[in-house]
Amino acid sequence: MNSASRPSHHTENGFENRYPLPESKKSFFTFLRLRLLGRESWPKAKKQIGKTPVVAPNLDAIHTPDPNVAQVTWIGHSTVLLQYQGINILTDPVFSDRASPFAHIGPKRYSPPGLAINQLPKINIILLSHNHYDHCDIESLRQIGKEPTYIVPLKNASLLKEAGIDSCIEMDWDQFAEVNGVKIVHTPSYHWSSRKISDRKEMLWGGYALTFPNGFKFYFVGDSGWNEQLFAEMGEKYGPFDLGLIPIGAYDPRDFMKAAHVNPEEAVLIKQTMGIKQAIAIHWGTFVLTAEPVDEPPKRLRIALEQAGLNPDHFLALPVGGMHHHMPTPSQD
Numbered sequence: 253m254n255s256a257s258r259p260s261h262h263t264e265n266g267f268e269n270r271y272p273l274p275e276s277k278k279s280f281f282t283f284l285r286l287r288l289l290g291r292e293s294w295p296k297a298k299k300q301i302g303k304t305p306v307v308a309p310n311l312d313a314i315h316t317p318d319p320n321v322a323q324v325t326w327i328g329h330s331t332v333l334l335q336y337q338g339i340n341i342l343t344d345p346v347f348s349d350r351a352s353p354f355a356h357i358g359p360k361r362y363s364p365p366g367l368a369i370n371q372l373p374k375i376n377i378i379l380l381s382h383n384h385y386d387h388c389d390i391e392s393l394r395q396i397g398k399e400p401t402y403i404v405p406l407k408n409a410s411l412l413k414e415a416g417i418d419s420c421i422e423m424d425w426d427q428f429a430e431v432n433g434v435k436i437v438h439t440p441s442y443h444w445s446s447r448k449i450s451d452r453k454e455m456l457w458g459g460y461a462l463t464f465p466n467g468f469k470f471y472f473v474g475d476s477g478w479n480e481q482l483f484a485e486m487g488e489k490y491g492p493f494d495l496g497l498i499p500i501g502a503y504d505p506r507d508f509m510k511a512a513h514v515n516p517e518e519a520v521l522i523k524q525t526m527g528i529k530q531a532i533a534i535h536w537g538t539f540v541l542t543a544e545p546v547d548e549p550p551k552r553l554r555i556a557l558e559q560a561g562l563n564p565d566h567f568l569a570l571p572v573g574g575m576h577h578h579m580p581t582p583s584q585d
């Protein structure tokens with residue numbers, strides 16, 4: 253495809269963010285490279301205190317869900333089980349001990365998965381947001397196997413092949429697909445991708461907006477930094493949503509992280525901008541990727557919600573294994 257005919261976020265070898273912000277001098281990539289070369293230790297590692305709350309999963313509810321209630325179980329990090337209208341959807345399945353290409357090095361789980369793979373109900377749809385190791389774990393995908401329909405961003409199909417899964421739906425931003433009667437749009441996020449040293453932004457990244465047959469709308473942000481123009485445009489185009497999964501962690505040090513991950517205050521902006529009635533916090537308490545204390549994101553989230561004048565019950569940080577029932581109503585926030 254020549255550059256005149258390709259979409260603006262497509263590059264020669266991969267993809268670029270929509271509405272790029274001025275690049276920080278200290279990128280997340282530089283930070284990771286320095287870490288991998290051993291020149292940068294985890295900043296303020298001693299600050300990584302605090303516990304992630306963990307509860308036993310409600311297996312009865314998971315295996316006999318009420319189809320009229322949207323039931324969300326936080327398995328940890330960005331791994332969430334959404335059950336609604338007889339359809340079971342799993343986001344970014346990671347059940348392994350480390351978010352890393354290696355068995356013995358790389359970020360180790362800080363809290364156990366809230367549900368084991370063999371406790372999962374039959375999964376209809378898997379939504380994969382991007383190829384980072386804390387979201388795309390080949391071993392977990394291999395164990396889950398071929399049965400679900402896999403939805404992945406462009407160029408990510410090769411990762412599924414590594415896991416022995418040869419069919420999937422690869423999507424570009426703003427593209428539609430329909431699975432089990434659910435309309436799925438792949439939404440852009442402000443992020444990047446990489447599995448190796450030299451494959452930065454070669455595979456696409458993003459989130460998903462789903463519309464169920466009865467009109468119920470669900471949004472999974474994926475990983476994203478804050479980009480006002482991007483979210484405003486998406487909110488206009490795809491919002492509002494009944495339910496949404498919004499990342500709140502991995503934000504410090506801010507210089508490195510702001511182009512990759514929102515902080516809790518920006519997570520609240522996503523909720524407001526996208527018109528998400530009920531939000532569930534993800535991307536915290538599971539893998540220690542960054543410098544903030546493990547239990548800081550939900551505390552800051554609560555303060556940010558109060559400062560924005562929002563009901564804290566409308567943006568919940570569940571314990572690992574925790575469940576939320578959302579009964580869609582026509583009323584406003």
Ligand code: ZN
Pocket residue numbers: 382384387443444475
């Ligand atoms: Zn990521």
Ligand code: ZN
Pocket residue numbers: 384386387475535
């Ligand atoms: Zn991540």
